[in-house]
Amino acid sequence: MRQTDLTKIENEVLEALKEQFGEKITGHEKYHDQLSIFISGGSIFDIAQFMKDDSHTGFELLSDICGVDWIDCPDMRFELVYNFFSIKKELRVLIKTTIPDGETPTIRSIQPVYTGADWLEREVYDMLGIDFEGHPDLRRIITPEGLEGWPHRKDFPLTYEAPQFSHNKDNPPEIIK
Amino acid sequence: MTSAASSKLMTINLGPQHPATHGVLQVVLDLDGETVVNATPHLGYLHTGIEKTAEDKLYYKALPLTDRMDYLAPMSNNLGYVLAVEKLLGLEVPEKVQYVRVLLAEITRLNNHLVWIGTHALDVGAMSMLLYAFREREMIMDIYEAVAGARMMSSYFRIGGLAKELPADFDKRVNKLLEVYPDKLNQYEDLLTNNRIWIKRLTGVGAITAEQALDLSLTGPVLRSTGVNYDLRKTHPYSGYEKFDFEVPLGKNGDCMDRYSIRLIEMRESLKIIRQALDGMPEGPYKADAPGIVLPDKEKVMTEMEALIFHFKIITEGFKVPAGSYYMGIESPKGELGYYMVSDGGTKPYRMRVRPPSLINLQALSPMVVGGKIADVITCIGSIDIVLGEVDR
Structure with missing residues (x-):
C-alpha cells in the first residue's frame, strides 16, 4: 500500500534534509504509515549527524541498522537500513542507502555519532561483510572468529553444507566432499 | 601490598558456564583488586541463525x-x-x-x-x-x-x-x-x-x-x-x-x-x-x-471442497506477500522488539531482521x-x- 501524501511533520523532516543535502537525497517512499528516505552512500555520516543534532530533526534514538543483500543487482547489492526514532516527534524514519558489490564493500561508520551503532555495525559486518570505516573495534560479534564467508549473503549456503572454519579447512567434513 | 603489585590487572572469565549470567554470556573482566577496569562481553554461544533460517521458510512456518x-x-x-x-x-x-x-x-x-x-x-x-x-x-x-x-x-x-x-x-x-x-x-x-x-x-x-x-x-x-x-x-x-x-x-x-x-x-x-x-x-x-492466507476451519475442510483446496494450497505453497518492506516495533517486556520484514513478492521472507532488545541493551x-x-x-x-x-x- 504505497502512499504519496506525507504528514506535516514528515514533510518538515524531508524538506530539512533536502535543503541541507540537496542531491544526496535521492528519493523517498511511504509504505503504509512508514517513511523511507533514500540517500547516496557517501553521505551517511553527515546525515546521521544532522539527524541527531539539528534542532529541525532531533532523532535521539538509532533503533536499528539492518543489511539486506540484493544479489541480483551488483550495482547496489547491499542495502543498509538505518532506523531512526524521534521521541519528541513520535516519528520513525528509515534512511536507506546502497553499496555496490566489490572486494570489500565499504561505508563510513556512524559509531562516533550514535554510540549504540557499535554492536549494530559489528553485526552487519559479521553477517554481510560490510566494512565500516572509522569503527573503533570492528570484529565479528556473533559467529566465531575464523569463520570464512558472510552468513547473511544470499550466496552463503543455507543448508546441507557444514560451515568451514580456518581450523578444518584442509580437512573439510564428509558432507562437502 | 606495594603499589606496583596492586596496579597489576587480573583478567578473569565470567561465564559462559556461570549460572548468574542467565545463559551462555561470557564477560571478560579486567580487575584491579575488586574494581572492574574493563568488561568485554563475548556473544554468540547460542547462535542458531534464526534470521537466515527464516529466509527458507514459508511465512507461516x-x-x-x-x-x-x-x-x-x-x-x-x-x-x-x-x-x-x-x-x-x-x-x-x-x-x-x-x-x-x-x-x-x-x-x-x-x-x-x-x-x-x-x-x-x-x-x-x-x-x-x-x-x-x-x-x-x-x-x-x-x-x-x-x-x-x-x-x-x-x-x-x-x-x-x-x-x-x-x-x-x-x-x-x-x-x-x-x-x-x-x-x-x-x-x-x-x-x-x-x-x-x-x-x-x-x-x-x-x-x-x-x-x-x-x-x-x-x-x-x-x-x-x-x-x-x-x-x-x-x-x-x-x-x-x-x-x-x-x-x-x-x-x-x-x-x-x-x-x-x-x-x-x-x-x-x-x-x-x-x-x-x-x-x-x-x-x-x-x-x-482472508481465504488463501488464513487456514479454514477444520470442519469445513472435511465437508467443503473450496475449504479443502484453500487448506491444501496454504499448507503446500504458502501465500504470496506483496513486495515491500516494513519495520514493526513492539514493546516487548525487555524493550523495543522490532521485525524488519522484506518481501520480494514471493512466499518466503526475502529478509527477516530482528531488532533484539536484549542484544542492544547489553x-x-x-x-x-x-x-x-x-x-x-x-x-x-x-x-x-x-x-x-x-x-x-
Whole structure:
C-alpha cells in the first residue's frame, strides 16, 4: 500500500534534509504509515549527524541498522537500513542507502555519532561483510572468529553444507566432499 | 601490598558456564583488586541463525522460530512477527483478536518479569524469591497450555488471527490470576523493597544517565529508568493498545533500584490492562476472513471442497506477500522488539531482521560496571534483563 501524501511533520523532516543535502537525497517512499528516505552512500555520516543534532530533526534514538543483500543487482547489492526514532516527534524514519558489490564493500561508520551503532555495525559486518570505516573495534560479534564467508549473503549456503572454519579447512567434513 | 603489585590487572572469565549470567554470556573482566577496569562481553554461544533460517521458510512456518528467541516472552515475539507480516499483507484482524493478543501479551509481560525478579533476586542473594516467583508463574504456564497446548513455545498468534478459539475456562483462569496477583506482588515488595541488603545491593549500582541511555540505543525499562518516556504502546500504539488505559512508570536515577521498581509497577499496570481486555472482550471470530492466507476451519475442510483446496494450497505453497518492506516495533517486556520484514513478492521472507532488545541493551553493561565492584557485575546483568536466546538468535 504505497502512499504519496506525507504528514506535516514528515514533510518538515524531508524538506530539512533536502535543503541541507540537496542531491544526496535521492528519493523517498511511504509504505503504509512508514517513511523511507533514500540517500547516496557517501553521505551517511553527515546525515546521521544532522539527524541527531539539528534542532529541525532531533532523532535521539538509532533503533536499528539492518543489511539486506540484493544479489541480483551488483550495482547496489547491499542495502543498509538505518532506523531512526524521534521521541519528541513520535516519528520513525528509515534512511536507506546502497553499496555496490566489490572486494570489500565499504561505508563510513556512524559509531562516533550514535554510540549504540557499535554492536549494530559489528553485526552487519559479521553477517554481510560490510566494512565500516572509522569503527573503533570492528570484529565479528556473533559467529566465531575464523569463520570464512558472510552468513547473511544470499550466496552463503543455507543448508546441507557444514560451515568451514580456518581450523578444518584442509580437512573439510564428509558432507562437502 | 606495594603499589606496583596492586596496579597489576587480573583478567578473569565470567561465564559462559556461570549460572548468574542467565545463559551462555561470557564477560571478560579486567580487575584491579575488586574494581572492574574493563568488561568485554563475548556473544554468540547460542547462535542458531534464526534470521537466515527464516529466509527458507514459508511465512507461516517461520512463525515458530520467533518464540524460540526470547523463550520467556514467546507471545510478544509472535506478536511482533504476525503484526509485521499482516502489515505487508494489508490484513486487518477482527477486534476480538486484538483484545486477545493484548491480553496475552500482557500476561507474557508478567511471565517475563516474574522470571526476571526471581533470578535477579537469586543473583543478589535472596533465594526464596525464585521459588515464589516460579510458583506464581505456574498459573501463567497453565494459561499458555490451555490456549495453545504448549507451556513455553506457544505460537498461538497466527498470521491473520489466532490458532484456535479460546478455551471455555479462559475467563475463569484469568480472573483467578487477577485475583491472586496483586497480593503476591505485595508479598514480593514486602520481601524486597524495604530489605536492607536489597537496598544496599541495588541503590546507585549500574547508574546511567538519560543521554547515555539514548546514545546507546537502549529501550524498555532500562531506558525508562533514566526518566525517558519511551514506550511503543503509547507512542506508536499497535494491536489496539490505544483503547486501554494504563500508566508508564518512569524512574529518575537510572540505577538498578529504579529498574526494579519500574518493573514492579509495570506488572501492576499489566494487571490493569488484562482486566480491561477481559471485561471489554468483544464477540466475534478468532481469525480474519482472508481465504488463501488464513487456514479454514477444520470442519469445513472435511465437508467443503473450496475449504479443502484453500487448506491444501496454504499448507503446500504458502501465500504470496506483496513486495515491500516494513519495520514493526513492539514493546516487548525487555524493550523495543522490532521485525524488519522484506518481501520480494514471493512466499518466503526475502529478509527477516530482528531488532533484539536484549542484544542492544547489553551494550550498556560495560558503561554500567566499569569502575564498580565485581559483585555488581552480576547485579547489572540481572537488572538489564537479557535472554541469551535473543541476544545471539
